[in-house]
Amino acid sequence: MxxxxxxxxxxxxxxxxxxxxxxxxxxxxxxxxxxxxxxxxxxxxxxxxxxxxxxxxxxxxxxxxxxxxxxxxxxxxxxxxxxxxxxxxxxxxxxxxxALQPKLGKIQSSFSFGQFLITELKDYRQEHLVAFFLNTKNEIIFRKTIFIGSLNQSIAHPREIFREAVRTSAARVVLGHNHPSGNPLPSQNDLEFTERVRECGAMMGIELLDHIIVGETKYFSLREEKYLK
Missing domain, CATH: 1.10.150 (DNA polymerase; domain 1)
Structure with a gap:
């Protein structure tokens, strides 16, 4: 050469x-x-x-x-x-x-977003965990399905969420997932996973704004129910 x-x-x-x-x-x-x-x-x-x-x-x-x-x-x-x-x-x-960062809507409240997630996720026969990444104005700048399957700590890991949060320079994260049974009440795995995500986000300066679980016609917001403060 x-x-x-x-x-x-x-x-x-x-x-x-x-x-x-x-x-x-x-x-x-x-x-x-x-x-x-x-x-x-x-x-x-x-x-x-x-x-x-x-x-x-x-x-x-x-x-x-x-x-x-x-x-x-x-x-x-x-x-x-x-x-x-x-x-x-x-x-x-x-x-x-x-180029401007794309905006995929704005989260105004847990109620309005819960209604949106019901429409998006209620018909899935498997659990889908979806992460929505927000800027400081609570505008959605990116969304990603993190995994499909039962929500347990051996499969779902916060690193998959925060890898994307760092990549997109997100200030906050909202999680949404469905319960195919139609009952949106959180399981113990749901609560433990949410706490792990909250703790990891706190260490990184990225807030877990809410985790919303949806059934067929109803939703459960962990922030509204004071599981997230």
């Missing part, structure tokens, strides 16, 4: 791709991130040198954003195809920056 593509003049631990894998993208410089996007340099310069030459031409990344295809092709090692790829990358990054 060519020296330029492998950056053999640098220790392998300093190659941008290896550093990203080891340390994460936030620890890389602008030059290293651009080098990863460019993938390789030319016969005259390696990819880190090419990335550095491009960045030195612009005093800020804001200026780089407005460069044209023709201007990019003035750099040795940047042809039309690579210039197109760079412009596409810039536009895609801009669209990601502008």
């Amino acid at each position: 060519e020296k330029n593509s492998l950056l053999q003049e640098l220790p392998e631990s300093s190659w941008p791709r290896e550093r990203l894998l080891r340390e994460g993208e936030k620890h890389l410089s602008d030059q290293e991130l651009l080098a990863i996007i460019l993938r390789n340099g030319s016969r005259q310069q390696n990819v880190m040198e090419l990335a550095g030459n491009i960045l030195r031409e612009y005093s800020t990344l804001y200026e780089l954003k407005y460069t044209t295809l023709q201007e990019l092709q003035q750099f040795k090692g940047i042809g039309e195809t690579r210039a197109i790829e760079l412009k596409a990358m810039m536009e895609f990054g801009y669209r990601i920056y502008r």
Whole structure:
């Protein structure tokens, strides 16, 4: 393989791709991130040198954003195809920056949400545990079925819930699950599992706002019934 593509003049631990894998993208410089996007340099310069030459031409990344295809092709090692790829990358990054977090409704009260869950879950023949992840305004930003089956501590684990809570930067969590028997009264397993989730959330600074159990026509809110405070 060519020296330029492998950056053999640098220790392998300093190659941008290896550093990203080891340390994460936030620890890389602008030059290293651009080098990863460019993938390789030319016969005259390696990819880190090419990335550095491009960045030195612009005093800020804001200026780089407005460069044209023709201007990019003035750099040795940047042809039309690579210039197109760079412009596409810039536009895609801009669209990601502008993207808004989706909202799937807002929880106004345990009563209204309980009625919603009855409609959603009452017809399942197996228990479904669904987690709803909320922002600080109690807007639902994500929902996920955590598991299907009997709710017991050997199967259900809080880590499955809080993995998603951390990933979505949720401030609060509401749990909902159904009792196929039609009776929404919580079992001892329901109560113990809810307490485990509450405790884990408290340690992480993520509130378990409610756990609502639904039957065929009724719901049971552990917050309304003072099991959660």
